[in-house]
Amino acid sequence: xxxxxxxxxxxxxxxxxxxxxxxxxxxxxxxxxxxxxxxxxxxxxxxxxxxxxxxxxxxxxxxxxxxxxxxxxxxxxxxxxxxxxxxxxxxxxxxxxxxxxxxxxxxxxxxxxxxxxxxxxxxxxxxxxxxxxxxxxxxxxxxxxxxxxxxxxxxxxxxxxxxxxxxxxxxxxxxxxxxxxxxxxxxxxxxxxxxxxxxxxxxxxxxxxxxxxxxxxxxxxxxxxxxxxxxxxxxxxxxxxxxxxxxxxxxxxxxxxxxxxxxxxxxxxxxx
Amino acid sequence: xxxxxxxxxxxxxxxxxxxxxxxxxxxxxxxxxxxxxxxxxxxxxxxxxxxxxxxxxxxxxxxxxxxxxxxxxxxxxxxxxxxxxxxxxxxxxxxxxxxxxxxxxxxxxxxxxxxxxxxxxxxxxxxxxxxxxxxxxxxxxxxxxxxxxxxxxxxxxxxxxxxxxxxxxxxxxxxxxxxxxxxxxxxxxxxxxxxxxxxxxxxxxxxxxxxxxxxxxxxxxxxxxxxxxxxxxxxxxxxxxxxxxxxxxxxxxxxxxxxxxxxxxxxxxxxxxxxxxxxxxxxxxxxxxxxxxxxxxxxxxxxxxxxxxxxxxxxxxxxxxxxxxxxxxxxxxxxxxxxxxxxxxxxxxxxxxxxxxxxxxxxxxxxxxxxxxxxxxxxxxxxxxxxxxxxxxxxxxxxxxxxxxxxxxxxxxxxxxxxxxxxxxxxxxxxxxxxxxxxxxxxxxxxxxxxxxxxxxxxxxxxxxxxxxxxxxxxxxxxxxxxxxxxxxxxxxxxxxxxxxxxxxxxxxxxxxxxxxxxxxxxxxxxxxxxxxxxxxxxxxxxxxxxxxxxxxxxxxxxxxxxxxxxxxxxxxxxxxxxxxxxxxxxxxxxxxxxxxxxxxxxxxxxxxxxxxxxxxx
Numbered sequence: 043x044x045x046x047x048x049x050x051x052x053x054x055x056x057x058x059x060x061x062x063x064x065x066x067x068x069x070x071x072x073x074x075x076x077x078x079x080x081x082x083x084x085x086x087x088x089x090x091x092x093x094x095x096x097x098x099x100x101x102x103x104x105x106x107x108x109x110x111x112x113x114x115x116x117x118x119x120x121x122x123x124x125x126x127x128x129x130x131x132x133x134x135x136x137x138x139x140x141x142x143x144x145x146x147x148x149x150x151x152x153x154x155x156x157x158x159x160x161x162x163x164x165x166x167x168x169x170x171x172x173x174x175x176x177x178x179x180x181x182x183x184x185x186x187x188x189x190x191x192x193x194x195x196x197x198x199x200x201x202x203x204x205x206x207x208x209x210x211x212x213x214x215x216x217x218x219x220x221x222x223x224x225x226x227x228x229x230x231x232x233x234x235x236x237x238x239x240x241x242x243x244x245x246x247x248x249x250x251x252x253x254x255x256x257x258x259x260x261x262x263x264x265x266x267x268x269x270x271x272x273x274x275x276x277x278x279x280x281x282x283x284x285x286x287x288x289x290x291x292x293x294x295x296x297x298x299x300x301x302x303x304x305x306x307x308x309x310x311x312x313x314x
Numbered sequence: 315x316x317x318x319x320x321x322x323x324x325x326x327x328x329x330x331x332x333x334x335x336x337x338x339x340x341x342x343x344x345x346x347x348x349x350x351x352x353x354x355x356x357x358x359x360x361x362x363x364x365x366x367x368x369x370x371x372x373x374x375x376x377x378x379x380x381x382x383x384x385x386x387x388x389x390x391x392x393x394x395x396x397x398x399x400x401x402x403x404x405x406x407x408x409x410x411x412x413x414x415x416x417x418x419x420x421x422x423x424x425x426x427x428x429x430x431x432x433x434x435x436x437x438x439x440x441x442x443x444x445x446x447x448x449x450x451x452x453x454x455x456x457x458x459x460x461x462x463x464x465x466x467x468x469x470x471x472x473x474x475x476x477x478x479x480x481x482x483x484x485x486x487x488x489x490x491x492x493x494x495x496x497x498x499x500x501x502x503x504x505x506x507x508x509x510x511x512x513x514x515x516x517x518x519x520x521x522x523x524x525x526x527x528x529x530x531x532x533x534x535x536x537x538x539x540x541x542x543x544x545x546x547x548x549x550x551x552x553x554x555x556x557x558x559x560x561x562x563x564x565x566x567x568x569x570x571x572x573x574x575x576x577x578x579x580x581x582x583x584x585x586x587x588x589x590x591x592x593x594x595x596x597x598x599x600x601x602x603x604x605x606x607x608x609x610x611x612x613x614x615x616x617x618x619x620x621x622x623x624x625x626x627x628x629x630x631x632x633x634x635x636x637x638x639x640x641x642x643x644x645x646x647x648x649x650x651x652x653x654x655x656x657x658x659x660x661x662x663x664x665x666x667x668x669x670x671x672x673x674x675x676x677x678x679x680x681x682x683x684x685x686x687x688x689x690x691x692x693x694x695x696x697x698x699x700x701x702x703x704x705x706x707x708x709x710x711x712x713x714x715x716x717x718x719x720x721x722x723x724x725x726x727x728x729x730x731x732x733x734x735x736x737x738x739x740x741x742x743x744x745x746x747x748x749x750x751x752x753x754x755x756x757x758x759x760x761x762x763x764x765x766x767x768x769x770x771x772x773x774x775x776x777x778x779x780x781x782x783x784x785x786x787x788x789x790x791x792x793x794x795x796x797x798x799x800x801x802x803x804x805x806x807x808x809x810x811x812x813x814x815x816x817x818x819x820x821x822x823x824x825x826x827x828x829x830x831x832x833x834x835x836x837x838x839x840x841x842x843x844x845x846x847x848x849x850x851x852x853x854x855x856x857x858x859x860x861x862x863x864x865x866x867x868x869x870x871x872x873x874x875x876x877x878x879x880x881x882x883x884x885x886x887x888x889x890x891x892x893x894x895x896x897x898x899x900x901x902x903x904x905x906x907x908x909x910x911x912x913x914x915x916x917x918x919x920x921x922x923x924x925x926x927x928x929x930x931x932x
Contacts, residue, residue: 081883
């Protein structure tokens with residue numbers, strides 16, 4: 043499934059995976075086991091903005107083309123248009139009701155069929171989407187494509203010939219990883235400061251190509267994706283548990299310190 | 315230290331005004347605006363909101379604290395504004411409503427209003443620089459010679475250079491005709507300029523390579539008064555024919571004002587040609603020999619009218635963010651017991667639960683929305699003019715005159731209301747609002763300039779009653795009265811709006827009564843009774859207009875509400891729109907009704923009091 047690894051200082055073609063998600067900055071309400079749709083607004087998932095920025099920086103340095111891909115209903119087109127306004131060259135929108143209810147694996151299957159329709163050197167994605175916070179799609183796609191994965195990337199240090207060096211935040215600190223292209227990277231939000239879409243960018247976006255595809259176009263069996271093909275099922279949504287109110291102490295510092303220490307030792311039993 | 319970002323904007327509310335009430339979609343369906351889609355317009359709003367929030371918002375307090383300083387090298391504006399100036403131009407926000415032929419995006423001005431509103435809400439002091447620069451660019455593109463357009467227009471549009479509007483002199487404030495700045499013709503067609511100007515916003519700065527001043531000066535031998543003034547383009551640094559910068563043009567900033575607010579905006583005193591080396595170029599052709607070079611005021615008014623609409627937009631932006639900050643605070647600040655439910659589990663209730671706080675929030679909300687409706691209504695007319703220009707030139711003339719009727723009303727009413735809203739915001743914050751920990755006090759300080767600059771609100775009232783009322787034989791003001799009267803009559807048949815339609819009818823009747831009385835004052839040689847009541851007249855007209863437009867919005871909200879689940883968030887939004895209309899009509903429109911009585915009564919007390927009666931001590 044490897045598509046192209048002939049980048050050697052020429053053009054670098056990058057595919058960015060993006061997702062249009064519920065704006066979690068707003069007060070998301072959960073009722074009867076599912077998220078209340080009323081009053082919801084949707085935005086481009088924030089780590090995807092880092093992935094787009096990284097792709098555009100690479101494009102500036104190496105030329106080539108940046109293609110953004112998204113899966114979702116009509117409204118997801120807004121995030122694609124935003125990606126185009128930020129400077130992405132081309133959009134691909136998989137808009138098919140049968141994709142609804144996909145889990146990470148389902149998305150990865152669809153994306154695997156999508157990205158292999160054109161040559162690419164690098165795939166960039168957010169390290170997770172802001173709505174489900176699963177972080178599964180990128181790694182699963184890399185597996186399906188049989189290409190190297192670097193997750194949680196905080197710096198793209200060098201692209202040299204067919205090699206790319208990335209820094210990632212690992213368990214024990216920063217890891218420096220070298221991969222052979224094509225590869226898939228998922229972006230941490232400290233990777234860069236995403237640019238804002240400029241007015242000129244917004245106006246230029248309408249002249250950029252936007253491809254709209256169905257599962258049939260991609261020759262995907264609807265039974266393998268969407269809710270029908272999902273190996274996982276969200277049984278119920280629960281709102282985060284409300285935290286108990288904090289306790290406020292007033293008075294002279296020595297007295298407060300004494301009081302707080304007493305509570306920590308005797309009630310919270312922190313100092314066993 | 316990262317700065318708290320207090321910028322707030324309710325996009326849903328802007329979208330209502332833009333798309334539902336003032337039907338931007340219709341404008342986007344017609345040339346010259348049909349190259350922009352509604353989706354693009356929505357994206358422009360969202361991205362402008364993000365720019366205002368992420369880039370400008372955090373600069374509000376730091377730029378206020380640092381202020382502008384005069385140094386031997388010129389004026390230093392707050393460092394934090396340098397970066398945002400360049401980003402603003404990189405992103406092209408100044409080009410939104412600029413015609414395509416000038417290199418702009420050619421969007422309707424109606425769409426540019428909410429964008430300006432957001433920028434002003436985020437940092438009013440900053441936004442004065444690009445707004446003035448845009449105004450200067452418009453004059454040069456509109457009236458300048460091909461050379462002036464090529465040499466100066468483009469650099470103003472890229473933000474490499476900035477622009478200013480130069481009118482005021484120490485002895486010539488509202489009375490600009492007293493200007494003494496002189497222009498003496500040079501042999502090459504340029505002029506030698508000498509004079510001192512004050513209160514020049516953005517008169518000097520250290521983020522633009524050059525500054526283009528548009529200044530009023532009197533050509534030697536020209537008539538006295540404002541009609542003898544000509545408009546000149548005076549660069550800070552001379553520009554060579556190839557566009558490169560030459561030597562300094564003997565324009566020196568001699569002072570930066572210490573002000574109450576907008577500390578990030580450099581208010582400068584400028585000396586032109588103190589060493590005899592200041593060159594200016596006449597704008598809009600004509601020559602001193604032929605005596606047709608004056609008309610500078612008319613040319614400046616191209617910019618002034620635009621600037622007056624901009625000032626109203628600034629006021630709305632600040633008022634809106636002040637309201638939303640007060641609202642947020644009122645939901646989190648716990649104080650006191652609810653008058654029925656007691657203190658509750660938390661020991662106190664959020665202050666939004668107190669009736670008097672709710673009243674203040676309602677006062678702010680309905681003023682902000684009323685002013686927004688007024689502004690968008692007028693801006694829409696401007697875009698209608700652009701659409702008509704191709705098809706119905708006669709219609710353009712009428713609509714343009716009607717548009718000009720509203721300029722003084724818009725400028726004065728919205729800026730007065732803006733200060734009231736900012737003051738109410740301080741009140742909702744209580745003691746905290748008087749401190750610099752919260753933005754309310756800065757909003758109040760910043761917005762206080764708005765009733766003053768670009769023609770004081772007193773001047774606006776004079777323009778309205780002294781010039782605009784009589785324009786076209788009184789046809790414009792009658793058209794206004796008819797428009798509101800017709801709406802009131804329609805509203806009468808709407809169940810549930812009996813109180814509102816009744817009050818609006820009474821207000822229109824009062825308005826007509828004042829117009830008739832004004833005719834009698836004029837016939838009876840009592841002009842002073844019109845002049846002394848200009849400001850209340852403007853206030854009366856402003857309240858009437860806002861109530862009318864809010865009620866029109868309420869009917870749109872009613873129709874939308876019929877399709878919605880009553881408790882859905884959209885339904886709550888529309889109920890909020892209806893509440894604004896009702897509150898305004900029931901609580902503020904009665905002020906207009908009362909004003910009609912007092913104006914018509916022709917009270918001359920303020921005129922007749924002996925000067926010494928004000929106080930003999932001063």
